[in-house]
């Protein structure tokens with residue numbers, strides 16, 4: 001089927017007690033790996049393109065590749081702008097056929113985050129797309145001790161209701177001890193905070209910084225109400241390890257590198273589609 005907005009799938013996931021992953025892709029080989037995993041597991045899935053990729057000259061060609069590549073899949077697949085920087089970037093993504101857009105105003109003053117998210121959500125809805133925002137701020141795992149254990153940047157549950165109402169956003173990324181990249185130290189996740197936010201709003205909740213948890217921790221955050229998990233670092237680490245292995249091959253070749261990248265995406269994506277409970281839900 002053609003690319004679709006993931007919003008209906010997120011509502012199904014929230015109701016059914018599972019989560020739909022967003023896997024970040026940076027090239028066609030990675031896309032092929034995720035497509036193989038989706039075919040194998042029959043799961044809804046999101047391909048995420050990071051905002052920085054919009055500075056590449058080939059972003060339009062990449063979007064077209066993804067559109068063609070998923071066309072014959074039976075499972076619903078969405079193409080999403082990840083960590084969008086501005087209203088203009090959201091517009092560009094929608095013009096390129098992206099089905100969902102995130103605007104990340106988590107480092108802005110609250111009023112500014114609300115004002116821009118509102119505009120992005122309106123634009124997305126006109127295009128039949130879903131809009132995601134971030135309230136609180138999900139930091140980097142490399143500096144985890146400076147915020148994670150100290151609860152800095154955690155989402156304020158009191159602010160959530162007003163934020164959602166004033167912006168009209170469709171799904172919300174929250175900060176509860178999760179972090180982007182590898183965690184330096186043990187992740188301390190505040191599951192009570194997730195539950196408290198869940199009680200405040202009925203839109204799907206999103207966890208960024210999904211790498212580095214145990215399979216049990218994923219099941220826990222999902223049972224507390226997370227319906228979308230952004231996952232990249234774990235795939236990056238697995239792909240890198242496989243490529244280093246390929247370099248040590250008796251007869252190294254470019255094709256062994258590309259195969260290593262594709263396989264890492266296919267295997268890790270299939271694994272997490274299973275762990276998150278999305279497998280078989282298409």
Ligand SMILES: [Zn+2]
Nearest residue numbers: 180208209230
């Ligand atoms: Zn993120």
